[in-house]
Amino acid sequence: MIVTSLLDTDLYKFSMMQVVLHQYPAAQVEYKFKCRNPGIDLVPYIDEIRAELAALCSLRFGEDELNYLRSWRFIKSDFVDFLGLFQLNAKYVHIAPAAAGNGEIEIRINGPWLHTILFEVPLLAIVNEVYFRNTQPALDLGEGRRRLHEKIALLRDSAGYQECRIADYGTRRRFSGAWHEEVVTALRDGLGPQLTGTSNVWLARKLELRPLGTLAHEYLQAHQALGPRLRDSQVAALEAWAKEYRGDLGIALSDVYGLSAFLRDFDMYFCKLFDGTRHDSGDPFDWGERVLAHYAANRVDPRSKVLVFSDGLNIPKVMQLYAHFRDRCQLAFGVGTNLTNDVGPTPLNIVIKMIRCNGQPVAKLSDSPGKNMCEDSAYVTYLRQVFQIPAPLEEDTH
Structure with missing residues (x-):
């Protein structure tokens, strides 16, 4: 089991999740996975990733973990009470080979923002560890x-x-x-x-x-x-x-x-x-x-x-x-x-990005175009017009 605690994630997931609970509890979102390394075949590991996802979804916050969160001055007690009832649900996650059949996999997370926000970081950690323990099983660290x-x-x-x-x-x-x-x-x-x-x-x-x-x-x-x-x-x-x-x-x-x-x-x-x-x-x-x-x-x-x-x-x-x-x-x-991840083999450059919220596309238009990700090119064009952002010569919107 790769992830053994729901605390095994980044702090900003909890800080954002608290805002979602208090201000946007009904928001519905969709996230999409992407591996930016060319030629990486993750399809053979789908069953293993799914098994680790199921294990992740079996976890609950322990009382000692909740007390640790409660000790932070910016975390409110009702949020910790909510986390005491919280459990990730695999029904919101779809994992399958990409339609192109090129070794890429498709991971989509679709559901209430409040109940899906904690998937991103541990799921990326799972994909990494599954990949490297299969491709580098005897690596000398x-x-x-x-x-x-x-x-x-x-x-x-x-x-x-x-x-x-x-x-x-x-x-x-x-x-x-x-x-x-x-x-x-x-x-x-x-x-x-x-x-x-x-x-x-x-x-x-x-x-x-x-x-x-x-x-x-x-x-x-x-x-x-x-x-x-x-x-x-x-x-x-x-x-x-x-x-x-x-x-x-x-x-x-x-x-x-x-x-x-x-x-x-x-x-x-x-x-x-x-x-x-x-x-x-x-x-x-x-x-x-x-x-x-x-x-x-x-x-x-x-x-x-x-x-x-x-x-x-x-x-x-x-x-x-x-x-x-x-x-x-x-x-x-x-x-x-x-x-x-600087141990010898080339690290995976993988991300999970939000692509929709409440049924409409959302996008990031950063100062590094290779980091952008959106499935609706017309929306990206409109977003650029609204925020007066010139289009780069090349942009990845997939």
Whole structure:
């Protein structure tokens, strides 16, 4: 059994789920899986993935786990009470070979947002671990340990980087659950205060680390169907978040419509209200310069705000960004796949994205077109018109 606790997921799933319970309990959504690596044949592992899904759906939150969640100041008691009754249901998940017959698999999650939001992260972890334990059954993790300790030493021992801190963001694409725990334990023991925490709630609890996370793309995408009108959907999402958390969890995600559209909506009110912003696509140096300039233009001291970088980072890239932006703002770095799946074989680049909410298409139009995913090209065109986003030369809408 790969996933043995419903806490084995990322914190932002719980923070978003609480908003859904309180503000959008009737919303219906659809998610779609995609493997971005060419030539990966996952069809032979469908039965094994289904068996792991069934095991996942047998789990319930234990009383000690609920008490742990209840200890967080931003989690409300009625949400924990709901989780005490909660159980994932496999009827909302469809897994089958893709119609093209090319080795790809189709995974779709369709049902109430409140009852499907927790599928994404553990299901991606399951696909990863099933794939690698079948294709690399006798892999020697010595190479992974060597690479990991080199990364720890580079960050810890490089002069001038003692205040540069990272967090683990690697649950979704980890080599395995056991390797993930070994990695985070080594980071904790090797980096000390330079490790600020982990996005994984189960590991945070077990290893006595700080759980980290706020919101993800699906939250802002859903507001395309939930907000008052499409043009105001980003503002509606941020206001709903502020209504729920009253200043807690104050990191805004900036790339659902691209940075230019985000900055048009992220006015002085939001600049002052939110603690900072998170980068997840496009050039990080350009992004950071534009965000800092935006704060200054809105009479907000950039040094009081946090820039969170989380897009495909490795330790050298973290250090480059730290050297560039240090002393100009507060900095945070979330490193994922390069920590939890750098053991030799090429990692899987897999995602599960929301594609519909309440029967209508939703989409992400990030600053990295390869990250976009929507099944309705006409809707993507309309979304670009509404948010004044030029179309790139190439765009993946499938």
